[in-house]
Amino acid sequence: MATRRIGIIMNGVTGRMGMNQHLIRSIIAIREQGGVKLPDGDVLMPDPILVGRNAQKIEALARAHGITRWSTDLESCLRNQEDEIYFDAQTTKQRYESVSAAIRAGKHIYCEKPTATDTQEALALAVQARQAGIKHGVVQDKLFLPGLLKLKRVIDSGFFGRILSVRGEFGYWVFEGDWQPGQRPSWNYRQEDGGGIIVDMVCHWRYVLANLFGEVQALSCLGATHIPERVDEQGQPYASTADDAAYATFELAGGIIAHFNSSWCVRVYRDELLSIQVDGTHGSAVAGLRECKVQSRVNTPKAVWNPDIPNPIDFYANWQDVPDNAIFENAFKVQWEMFLKHVACDTPFPWDLLAGARGVQVAELGLRSWQERRWVDVPDLAAELS
Incomplete structure (x- = not known):
């Protein structure tokens, strides 16, 4: 049994939902349980880097939970080839540009909903992700x-x-x-x-x-x-x-x-x-x-x-x-584990950016x-x- 690292750029986790559900109760909980067991017996260990606009907040959050990596420079984070996944929990108005940049950087995408402020942008993200050939998913926690x-x-x-x-x-x-x-x-x-x-x-x-x-x-x-x-x-x-x-x-x-x-x-x-x-x-x-x-x-x-x-x-x-x-x-942790396995070994994950666009469309x-x-x-x- 081998332990495989997977790097995750986590943007917007100083907010209530991003911090409590995605960081503390999902990624940190997965790390504390020893990672995610894969079908071949290996273990996948998430290695997050926290990204935010407020250096004081993001550093304090990282220190409080034993996370060594944090940054206020999303562009430089996206250039790091060792981090495969980009996660976005920012406010909805900020999401489109950041997710688009992450797709262009070749990152797999996992993000909160709504994926954009209107259907046209949400659908554009789904098209960009498909054309880039990356894996992508949207939080459907309920x-x-x-x-x-x-x-x-x-x-x-x-x-x-x-x-x-x-x-x-x-x-x-x-x-x-x-x-x-x-x-x-x-x-x-x-x-x-x-x-x-x-x-x-x-x-x-x-x-x-x-x-x-x-x-x-x-x-x-x-x-x-x-x-x-x-x-x-x-x-x-x-x-x-x-x-x-x-x-x-x-x-x-x-x-x-x-x-x-x-x-x-x-x-x-x-x-x-x-x-x-x-x-x-x-x-x-x-x-x-x-x-x-x-x-x-x-x-x-x-x-x-x-x-x-x-x-x-x-x-x-x-x-x-x-x-x-x-x-x-x-519920958030369960879906995180599913998405991590989807990225690592291509197990099914049907809730992609098109599903996210459909949610924006109905709203x-x-x-x-x-x-x-x-x-x-x-x-x-x-x-x-x-």
Whole structure:
């Protein structure tokens, strides 16, 4: 058994998601477990170099986690032939130029979503990557959440019969920043900085729906800016120019109807921050981030509408937990390991930059639907990739 080094340029890991999920809980966790075991018995050990604009922040982050390599010069990092992978977790507006430069440098690409601010740029990245002959992947972390992995198991078992509809509720109250600091960065609420919940979350719902139920064929979306003013990290008030809530309905291949409410202006009265209900002819399921419950048709109570008497049915009583039956690791770490093996030994990894472009496309069409107040069809981007 040999240990094989793989160099990774990690750009944008001083931000919340890049630092916590990608650096600490993924790459550092992989290093601490002794690397990624490959099919031939060798072990792949990631060797990251952290890249950022703020030297003080990036050096402190590297030192805190025992990482010896860091830089503020992306161009010089891309020239280093010993680092094979470029990873991008910057804000969306910065992503296109950096990823394009990494493709030109011959790096394999792994990046956060949205992959760009519009469909044209996102598709251009997919075309550039294909022409360069590099491997490329996009973060699709929700697919590897324990609750959704259990839901996928239920789907594959045939439990639902014919699936009719999907209902998703996502969100929580993000404090405005005046009397309590906000839990999300202020750029999320400025359209000019690439913010907005439609751009952020509809990309997620597209890949969840496509991988579990069917490709999105059409959509109708209504956005809203419920909180018109917030306070930034320096304590300064600013106008919220981006949407902080979205109410979207999707028509999927096979006739399934899906609806997702996404909001940073909702107080949570459910088990988890994300809840997805699936209803089929033979049964239903409710999945969250970690749990999944099912109700078959033989366990379905016979509800009758009668508001004149107290409700006689405990609607929670006839649902059953889907057991773990597995050890679930961090969703970002699972996908990182898959991508590293994809680069090292060409194991499958279907979530490429074209999948990322499809997410951007659906989000962009959601914005158009809101602006034009109508249903919008979703063309297939694959034909434009050649």
